[in-house]
Amino acid sequence: MSAHEKREFEPKIVGFLCNWCSYAGADLAGVSRIQYPPNIRVIRVMCSGRIDPVFILEAFKNGADGVLVSGCHLPSDCHYLSGNFKALRRVTLLRRVIKEFGIEPERLRLEWISASEGDKFAAVVRDMVEQIKKLGPSPLKMKEGEE
């Protein structure tokens, strides 16, 4: 890479994955050596229903450019019967909320990824990175930077 080439913006993404499906899917991506950009940092929770909007807001507050929430497929894959529905409701709501804060709702993504969808996990991360690159750094971060 030549020195004068501008350093590309590398988004920081925090992923909240449920233990049983999505985290297992992310593991499968690894086992299958499916490569994806190193922009995501995963935090494991037992169930997507455990993901509190506070976690997501905290992530944005601390400079995340995107947040991925992922759980078991609807309707019946949830290890805890219905946690995924709860996640769905919360994330849908939260999307509206973050818009108020000036964060593009696209930065918060909800995906259903099963334990056998390593491919999908990688694809989602790839896609998210691409999309957020287009959006640029989180406006929350920019604001802080200006201060």
Place this chain on the structure above:
Amino acid sequence: MEMEAEPPKIVCFMCNWVFCGEELQVPYNFNVFRVPCIGRMDPVLILETFANGADGVMLVGCKPADCHFVDGNLHAERAVKMLKKLLNLAGLGHGRLKIILFSPLEDGNFDKYAKEFSEEIWVLGSSPLKNAELAPKITANLAAAKNAASAFRLRVLLGREEELTELENAYGERISEKDYDALLDDIVNAEFVRYKIHYLTRDKPLSVRQLAEMLGLKPSIVLRHITNMRRKGMISMYRVEGNTPLYKALEVH
């Protein structure tokens, strides 16, 4: 038919020990490079030489028992055998590569051999790389061949051929030359095709059928290769056009 005015460009890799430092008489179109042993010639380097426009490549090593490094010359012979397969696949033909194991004490003047090879290349004509029409295809093929030649499994098998076919394998068995050759054949073929697919889909997503046509293979065989390439993280389904999935190469190291 017009005679080609340019004489063929020939690259000759020669074992440093063959001529014991004596001056050589070679035709002027010969570029001679000394290497410590002809076994030093990484197959990739030889393909690279063709990619750089050589019309012919000649390897000159010591007579079997003379090798300064026990059997570097025989390793080179094995590499050449494999390279000939790749060159055939790449459309350059196997005649452009030649290895001779030579002893100036026994075989006399090298000149004779050099001229002979030069003649052979004259007959074959200049490298198809210089043909504007064929060049893109041959370039792609050579790129694929180079990648195939640097593929882990191919190199492992090449590196261990002697051990496995002449000594014994991990089970104390010896694999027959024929079986090994067949295995190597399969792998050379597979790796070439896979890297060709990889090359072709680097810039432009392609379907199984398109690839099959480009490669002159049955679509089912191409699909099988693609399944294996996916397994190894070389390619992924890019998008679907109508009912046709298109594949695009993934970066591999």
Place this chain on the structure above:
Amino acid sequence: MADGKVGAVLVVGGGVAGIQASLDLADSGFKVYLLDEAPSIGGVMAQLDKTFPTNDCSMCILAPKLVAAGRHSNITLITNAEVMAVDGEPGNFEVKILKRSRYINEEKCNGCGLCAQKCPVEAIDTYNKGLTDRSAIYVEFPQAVPLRFKIDREKCIGCRTCQEVCKANAVEYDQKDTEVVLNVGSIILAPGFEPFDARLKSEYGYGRYQNVVTSMEFERILNASGPYGGVVLRPSDGEIPRKIAFVQCVGSRDAQVGNIYCSAACCMYGIKEAIIAKEHVPTKLDCTMFYMDIRAYGKEFDAYYKRAQEEYSIRFVRSRVARITEDPSTGNLLVHYVGEDETPRVEEFDMVVLSTGMKPPKNFEKLAKVFGIKINKYGFCETDPFTPLETSKPGIYVCGAFNSPKDIPESVAQASGAAAKAMAVIASGRGKLVAAKEYPPEIDVTSEEPRIGVFICHCGINIGGFVNVPEVVEYAKSLPNVVYAEGNLYTCSDDTQKRIREKIQEFRLNRVVVASCTPRTHEPLFRETLREAGLNPYLFEMANIRDQCSWVHMHQPKEATEKAKDLVRSVVAKARLLTPLKNPTVNVTPVALIIGGGVSGMTAALELAAQGFEVHLVEKEKELGGHLRKIYYTLEGIDPQKFLNNLVKSVMENDRIHVYLGAEVTEVSGFVGNFKSKILHEGKEKLVEHGVVIVAVGATEYQPKEYLYGQDPRVLTQHELEEKLAKGEFNAKRIVMIQCVGARNEERPNCSRICCGQAVKNALKIKDVNPEAEVYVLYKDIRTYGFMEEYYREASEKGVLFINYTDACKPKVSNENGVLKVSFWEPVLKQEVEIEPDLVILSAATIPNPDNKHVAEMLKVPLTKEGFFLEAHMKLRPVDFQTDGVFLCGMAHSPKFIDECIAQACAAAARAATILSKKYLEMEGIVANVDEDLCSGCRICESLCPYGAIEMTEKAGKVVAHVIEALCKGCGVCGTACPTKAIVLGHFTTEEILAQVRAVLKEMIAE
């Protein structure tokens, strides 16, 4: 072993049935040897994509069971092995086992997979049904248990590459087959089945036409981790098909190929595959299914079938496909069949899926010889309808598809049932061969500053090759509260466990962080190590720097190292806040309450009593027997009454069983291990304490309102006919039977399962009594699944006429001036036919017991829409409820035959025994906790908890939530929803997660 009973069981076959049986046995205090010929357990289910009728991902629901079996301290997996000889008697068998060499030291291999990546030789991937390749050193699938590699000796060229790259030195080319001799008390056979070889049905062109695939291949094609990444492709050219034909009964119900039985599961998996194919194909896909009868006889199966037709527009064509040809220019397939209008047709498809049937396991003859068991004429294990789980040899039991072709839930039920049987023989050996582990006393660390030790794994070169581990180690040392950090070649190896324990002592560590692979597989190991070192196991946390870092960023070592640092930092931040958690325990009352005294309830009672548990058996009626009292003979021609009498006698005579006739359970309170119930018996209320409840309330027969039933005495139900036949009161000459009365309609969309068998049984009886009698059976689909098909055939051969009708064109029964008339559309003649039968027999639906609603409310368990009880999981937990300690069996679950009821009853007993056999239950420590000061008593959590683990109690005059720890599964939904944040989920507290979030981003901001 005072009485010489060995408290160990050999389970042969590591499919889902074998695994279930093993888990039940192991959980009940028996030593289990789980043997499989394959290198890993999982069987066919591990190859499936989704499962019907819930479309659950097969691997997602199976993998936890695989892991549980692999980690269970009472289970020893013996893979890649075969039983050579069996000697001895029930209670004490000697089994000789040949353990085939895998050329890998199972102790050393840690499944890192580098060998396979570097293996230069490709072999056909049998797990993926040959659709792609794998290396010559392999595991069958990434989630395989045990995750130990194996060398395919056929393909391996012995190039030593795997040995060279294996950092664990696990490759042993000179490993030999070994013989192992085991002592076990009983044996369970669960060897499964072999798919029919579709090549034998040559007219379908399998093996010649690339786009003709078998159902198993199609499962892999559908699967996201399959060869095509879950997009359906044609093997010939990789195009996404537009039209797929599913051809049923390939190798089933086919005398031509010698398999006249029905394979019982193919209709459903065919439908499932069609549905999933439509879901997986991004473009428009037409699915057509060619079938003879759709046998959607199981619970909720017909509803699924209906959805396939209505929601997914799958076309169903009732026809046996004659042959399939290929258009070589396109690879398309021409399906030749005779349409329902009897005209030959040819239809073009892009792809054909053959629903291949089940054959007995390949080595069934050897199995029979080695175990000394009888085999039926098809090669499956012979059993008796009243002892469906027992082979001809005492002490050896059978379950799953080797018994007869069957689907997963039935296999699982049978497996648990077989486990009950296997336990009963050796009940006195319980707990003898399993040793409880001793741990040092736990160190109290609550008042200490966190002292964190970080262990970072190279995983050979799996991590170390891409992540700069020494750099991460150094980095870890710089983090707050980290007092020690080191790198390990393999952090999971035995010597490292020892090292971790030493370092805990040396540095007085009170928190441990391991950065290596995934906590999903390795967390239990490290927690165990902490316990051994005297630390609370929950003072442990893991960072996944392999599966989610080094392996997925192989070309970006710099970035991967940075990411690994971030992950370690984040986990260390969490570790600082970790607090010790107690695994809650509850005492168990070793008593069962069984509601319902039919064959299921009685069987369950006897099984539990045989294992030494006390049982309260409550029956509403004045006598025991339930539905079975109305059955006089079986399809096989056996008199069940004798069996029933014996059963009742055994129950009544058993000291451990307290029978309450004409009684009712009026109240149930408490939870698993500690229930208190009131039984209203003879006017008195009796309070009983018990640890489990088994619901076996049965079902009842639908009282038809249609076809003049109750209006004309010549219109009877099958039961009434059976009684007449049994009592010799039958003398009719022309009989019309009408199937699906009260079933498979708008109100009750599901099939009653047993009526087709019943109709065939009675028709045969009629022919027996009077061979001249004319019998017409008007049906929608004849569902004589499994070996019952044989009787259907026999009935046809004996002249019973089976005439198909559809919902659109139902038969009509009328009484015209005293003449009973039935008119119906005859599809072959293509005309309306009217006959005047002597009797019209209605195959009335089996409907839920009207008491179900009450029982369900009392036990807080759910019902299906139709009113049957709804089990915890349709596939893998067929006799469990979501509520722990409550089980289900028999017709209360759904209609079923006697043998199926018995199997389920045994299963329920086995599941119950896993609880009753323990003095106390130890629960996972990650449970919710209520801060009663903060709780506002709003009840949101109570309504959200899927397990009913939260109840409201009054404390100091205030209504607060209380978590029943025994029921809490630790999902954390309650805590997240709690408006006052009064509920905290241990190990995943809000503070912990927020700390993790902040730490993971901390330095990212700095950039």
Place this chain on the structure above:
Amino acid sequence: MEKPQLKIRKLPPCRAACPAHVNVQAYVSLIQRGKFREAVEIIRKDLPFPAICGRVCFSPCEDACARVNVDQSVAIRGLKRLVADIEREQGRVKGEPVPKKYSEKVAIIGAGPAGLTAAYELAKMGYPVTVFERMPEPGGMMRYGIPNFRLEKFVVANEIAYIQDIGVEIKTGVEFGKDITLEGLREEGYKAFFIAIGAQLGMKLNVPGEDLEGVISAVDFLRALATGKPLRVGERVAVIGGGNTAMDAARTAKKLGAKEVIVLYRRSREEMPAHPHEVELAEKDGVKFYFLVAPKRIIGENGKVKAIECIRMRLSEPDESGRRRPVPISFSEHQYEVDMVIPAIGQVVETSALPQELLNKDKGGMLIKYDPQTLETRIPGVFVGGDLATGPASIIEAVGAGKRAAISIHLYLRGRDPKEGLDETIEEVTWVKDWNMVNKKARRYDAPIEKPHLSLEEAMEYLMQLKKKARFEAFRCLGCGPCAECLAGVELCEGDKAVVDEVKCVGCNVCAVICPVGAIKKNDRGVAQVNEDLCKGCGLCAARCPENAIAMRKLSAEAIMAMISTALER
């Protein structure tokens, strides 16, 4: 004080085995290229007697040669003789006098191989050296102990002339202890002395009749021949002993016309110290051998030898030398009718000439008191070596001693401790890791060139053949040593080493399998590691490494490609 670290010198087996550590591999490799004269130059660096050793050395190098594992050792001595003879034939270049760097004069007593070598080495260092010799010609045993048919006198003269060329002064006819003494020499300004007068006296049989006419020790017999004294050879000659001198004496006797020559040896053939080849040649010459017999007395008639009475022996347990000790068998006495008896059972030092301080008073100990490592004696500045110190040994051992003495003297004269020169151990190295691999080398030369123990005429003829075959023969060398051994001046080979990228290496071991010299081994982390001492830079590993983790330091793939693309652009 820290113990000084020993210097380890890694040498191929041939060079390690040679007492003079002649750089065999280097000159053999030069012979491969036909650079014969350069080869002699290489030999001369370590050994002033290429032609002499090329003829009569007992060649421990060949015994050590790793090639025996394949077929037969490389004919190192033959090659040496060849290049030396070629050089002589073509006219040897006159040795350039080495300028005198030091002023301290050194006196060497005895112009045998030890003395001459010491003189040669010291002269090369720049010391003024004088060699004093009792005999009229220098050369010692080379001149007077070995018959012409084995070692031509002109060859000896030629090689000694070279030593003189570089500035060594040789004074002959000067007898130590008589004409000169240590004190005298010191007065003349000599600062250091090397006494290497050899073992000139034939050992006595100590049997009755030893003073009869017709009994003459082998050394005397051979010396007489060399000095041209008239010699009467008996018709029937008995030579007693089994060493090389015995063989020389027996063959000489036969050549001088004895009708029958018998060799009596008290052990069996296996125990004979003579080179088997020599024994063979003696047999070829018609010498008869009687084993397991020991002389008991020599029977005379008229003061002349008439017969020799012997007793038969049997072999019992091995003694400390490892040879089985002969024990007489009672009543097995028998006689051989002979008219001449040549005892050749060893030589002893003429101690009369030596300063008495040097002699060891304790019986049974060493004859001379000295440090066998530094060759120092109790007299400051006086060093001893060669047969004098060790008892009769070979030329090459004497050369070794001479070299050692030169180093010690140099250190002594420079005021340093001669022990300093000992801080070096020699480690024998050979890359051959698996003889199976080497065995596969087709044997193109059915018979390696014969050892040149031929008659003078035959040898001359053979020399012609040898020239043709020499290069082939040299090719048989496996080149066991580290690549620095090869001084052939091959730029590409020299100094190139494989380098492993440890991050890329997965430990597949292909490199180790393919490395012809066993220079690559995996370390405990499972990563390939190059032993630079062994790596010869052939690049086979780099050409096969499946992970592209090995590069050559000099001739990297990039370097090759750069050459090619420039060439092809033209």
